[in-house]
Amino acid sequence: MNFSKSLIQWFLHNKRDLPWRKNTYPYPVWLSEIMLQQTRVAQGMPYFLRFIEAFPTVQDLADAPEEKVLKLWQGLGYYSRARNLHATAKEIAYTLNGNFPPDYKGLLKLKGVGEYTAAAIASISYGEAVPVVDGNVYRVLARIYGVDTDIASPGAKKQFTALAASLLPPRQAADFNQAMMEFGALQCVPKKPDCKACIFNTDCVAFTTGRVQQLPVKLKKQKVTNRFFNYLVVKDVLGNTLMYRRDGKGIWHGLFDFPLVETPVQTDDAQTIALIKSTLDFAPQTIKRITDEPVIHKLSHQKLHIHFWEVTTGQTLPNGIDLQQAMLLPVPIVLHIFMEKHWKA
C-alpha cells in the first residue's frame, strides 16, 4: 500500500476548514500550534480568534503588556505557553527584525517551541521536510504499523520520528504532517475508532490483529496529589480586596490569586481560623467561611480542595484593590468562577 499517498488524498477530502488554515504565514501557524499543545481544537479555537483580533501581527503581540496576554489566555491552561509566546513575540519583533527564523533548526531555538512545533511551522509555512510527532502521530503509526513501543519510554520519540520521516514525501511535508494529525483527530481516535469506515483497515496491523484498543502502548500512569487551599477574600473598609501575582515554579505562574493559606492536611474551622489569623499582617474584624463544601479543582497532577474565606477589616489596606479592578487581572479559572459568582452586580 502507498500509505502516504492514500493518507494525503484522504486529508485533501476530509480536512476541516479551520481559521488558522486560511494562509500559511508563520505567525498564525505558530500561534495556533502553541495554543493546540495538549489542547483540543474546540477549546483552542475561540482563543485563537480572540488573539488574532487583539494582536493581528507579531509586533502587536510583542507590544502588549504581559498581563494583557495572560488575561486573554485565561482559562486555556499551561500558562507558561502564554509567557513564552509573549517572550518569543518580543524576540521576533525586536531582535529578529520581525521575521521568524527561516528553518526548523532556527525555530527550535525559540522559547516554547519544541521539536513538534518547530516541525509544524517549518513544514506548513516553509515546506521543509521534517516530520511532526505528536499524540496523533504516535497513535496512527502505532496502530497501522503495529508498533508496541511504550510511547512514554525515553526512546519512543526517536523511533516514531524515524518512522514518520521514512514515510514523509519530501515535497509534500505540509500536507503529510497535517494529514497525520487530522487523521488521528478525526478517524484514528483514541477510544472506539470506527475502523469499518477506515481506508487502511485491510492493512492496519492493529485492526487485522485485533489490537486497536491496546495500541498505542502507554505505561506511565500519572499520580495526583491532594492539596488543601484556603483563599482569603479580604474586604477592607473601602470594600477593596487583596490579590498577588504568583511566581516561582509552581502552578499558575504569572496569574494572580487571593492571599492563600495552605495546609498539608484537611483542617477543621477552628484550626484554620487560627492559622489564618497568624498569617495576616492586619487586624481582622470577621473571618467567615464562604463555601459550605470545598470547591474541588482538578489539575492534571494535583487535586485542589479549596475553601474561600471572607476576611473583613476596619483598616484601609494600602495595597487593596477595587473589585472591578481585580476582575481585570488574569486569574486561574477557579478564581474567575468565584468572582463571577460573588462579585458580578
Next chain:
DNA sequence: CAGACGTGGTT
C-alpha cells in the same frame, strides 16, 4: 530524564 504544568470533554 521523569515530573511539573491546566482545563474541559469523554468514557
Next chain:
DNA sequence: TAACCAAGTCT
C-alpha cells in the same frame, strides 16, 4: 466516577 486524554515544552 475516576481515569484518560488533547496538535508538548521545560527543567
